[in-house]
Amino acid sequence: KQEVTQIPAALSVPEGENLVLNCSFTDSAIYNLQWFRQDPGKGLTSLLLIQSSQREQTSGRLNASLDKSSGRSTLYIAASQPGDSATYLCAVRPAGGTSYGKLTFGQGTILTVHP
Amino acid sequence: EAQVTQNPRYLITVTGKKLTVTCSQNMNHEYMSWYRQDPGLGLRQIYYSMNVEVTDKGDVPEGYKVSRKEKRNFPLILESPSPNQTSLYFCASSTFQGHQPQHFGDGTRLSIL
Numbered sequence: 001k002q003e004v005t006q007i008p009a010a011l012s013v014p015e016g017e018n019l020v021l022n023c024s025f026t027d028s029a030i031y032n033l034q035w036f037r038q039d040p041g042k043g044l045t046s047l048l049l050i051q052s053s054q055r056e057q058t059s060g061r062l063n064a065s066l067d068k069s070s071g072r073s074t075l076y077i078a079a080s081q082p083g084d085s086a087t088y089l090c091a092v093r094p095a096g097g098t099s100y101g102k103l104t105f106g107q108g109t110i111l112t113v114h115p
Numbered sequence: 116e117a118q119v120t121q122n123p124r125y126l127i128t129v130t131g132k133k134l135t136v137t138c139s140q141n142m143n144h145e146y147m148s149w150y151r152q153d154p155g156l157g158l159r160q161i162y163y164s165m166n167v168e169v170t171d172k173g174d175v176p177e178g179y180k181v182s183r184k185e186k187r188n189f190p191l192i193l194e195s196p197s198p199n200q201t202s203l204y205f206c207a208s209s210t211f212q213g214h215q216p217q218h219f220g221d222g223t224r225l226s227i228l
Contacts, residue, residue, distance in 0.1 A: 034216055043119075043221045046219075049215070091158075102163065105159075
């Protein structure tokens with residue numbers, strides 16, 4: 001059974017810092033990995049999606065990398081801002097078979113960026 | 116605007132009273148899914164649907180039913196709700212191929228007394 005772990009569980013940084021969030025998964029047979037942001041009381045907003053054949057994806061100040069063989073992904077946030085404060089979740093989609101539709105989430109990292 | 120719409124957003128009800136949470140998407144997505152989010156347990160998949168009339172169990176399907184009669188709608192049914200189903204529920208959709216990101220609704224907070 002796929003297990004997804006995110007470290008750290010919480011992170012507090014001053015504005016302007018570059019930071020890294022980590023996501024690890026136990027089964028490397030994945031179709032893709034997706035990073036989400038969740039604001040309090042809100043749904044999930046997709047940030048980046050990396051296909052299993054890709055090594056990284058970038059969007060603005062965000063960069064996500066994927067090392068499928070080692071079961072790890074990182075989300076890099078450059079020049080953090082208070083507006084980046086949210087919970088960040090990663091989720092993996094398995095590669096085919098009868099479990100194709102199942103998405104497994106990590107528990108999330110709660111990020112606080114203070115001015 | 117592309118969106119996933121859930122209703123109701125909040126509901127307080129009593130044990131045993133059947134309820135339905137609706138989910139509708141306007142992106143012509145084949146894939147739809149329901150999750151529940153609980154403190155300390157994260158997001159867990161309840162049911163998913165790969166297309167019309169095709170549904171399958173996720174990790175925590177007990178006590179829930181779903182149907183997919185139309186492509187845009189994927190209601191979640193609690194036939195006899197119990198207090199352990201008090202949770203925050205999310206509906207999501209995406210294209211079948213999975214190359215595109217999943218889109219989530221804003222959530223439904225259910226309290227079962």
